[in-house]
Amino acid sequence: MKIGVVTFPGSLDDVDAQRAVTIGGHQAVALWHGDHDLRGVDAIVLPGGFSYGDYLRCGAISRFSPVMAEVIAAAGRGMPVLGICNGFQILCESHLLPGALIRNDHRKFVCRDQRLRVENNRTPWTSAYAEGAEITIVLKNGEGGFVADEATLDRLEGEGQVVARYLGDNPNGSLRDIAGVTNAAGNVVGLMPHPEHAVEELTGAGTNGLGFFTSLVEQSFA
Template sequence: MVKIGVVTFPGTLDDRDAARAVRLAGAEAVELWHKDEDLKSVDAVVLPGGFSYGDYLRCGAISSLSPVMGKVIERAKAGMPVLGICNGFQVLCEAHLLPGALIRNDHQKFICRDQKLEVVRTDTPWTSKFTAGQEITVPLKNGEGNFVCDPDDLERIEGEGQVVFRYREFNPNGSMNDIAGVCNEAGNVVGLMPHPEHAVEAGFGPQSEAGPHGGTDGLGLFTSVLTQLVG
């Protein structure tokens, strides 16, 4: 069975939700602690959301220097699929596995809402089950989800197709070009601010065009990576 590691840092909140999403997709969820120096033979890694180390210094900055991240960085550079959700996205940016940075929302307030997204890129291990331009609805909850970078980097990110998700209808945090998620140049590392792990079970996630029994728009990220790993 495919093994997907879910990392817990001090202050992580959504590790159990991410592990549940992994199991619902059909893979084995493997617990990884921030001090682990062994990734336990996992095939992919998810960095879940939360407030690791209380968001001290900068969101994700301290976590990016943890022992487990040394191994994640090493394996990611060798091609292992890595997904960062919310705080996990911030960690990946601080670890320089993804471009840009996440700063305080432009309205200076924490926001929690069901958010529509456009799937821009479908050739990453985490998005292959979607179609280009597909609209999905997943929860969003953040205070520092404003994606920024310098103009040259933004031009490069757009030009090289590193935007994976964009906000639709409403930009909740001021992110440049409505960017909700990006990937690295190789495409195996993906980070997004909204929470797909909270939309994986019918009847319990946000309601979309699927109707009252919908709410599973986020499951596609986890089934996508499973399909990619199984081949």
């Protein structure tokens, strides 16, 4: 598959995401925030970083980048979209995912290996994992606390839209220990931890993150 990785001004994990896509057996396609087309890709990754310096709110300016009009339209047609960290924030700001990400409750940046439980393995990005699988990948954020009103949280829980949950100490105050969610259709996933930093034995937390990139099957969503 051809998987587009979007670079915004301030993205810093775009190259890591491209490498993870390649290790996962796909062709990585570099997309720029100013692009007006998706160059025939089959799926999209919005990487981590500090797009537009996190001014206003994290992801709030990137949401209006030209490429996001194309991403929103493609997601509506069923194309798989994965937002990692800042990408998750952009997806929430774009209303492709419910809820919001706010400053960590302890007001400090956190960077550590983080244990997660995969709650939903029925998305294009998580099918390589067993439901309930416990994995360890890298977490690094200053504004990673997932919040939503109680009705939305109940809906996410009841409809299986919680993709991953923190295990052990909650690193950022996310409500109900939520680390990642999906939309109702299941094709759009946001994840605060960084699976692209856990795809090789040589570096990082091992290879527990690789499943997010090997899960995609060969089919066209364009």
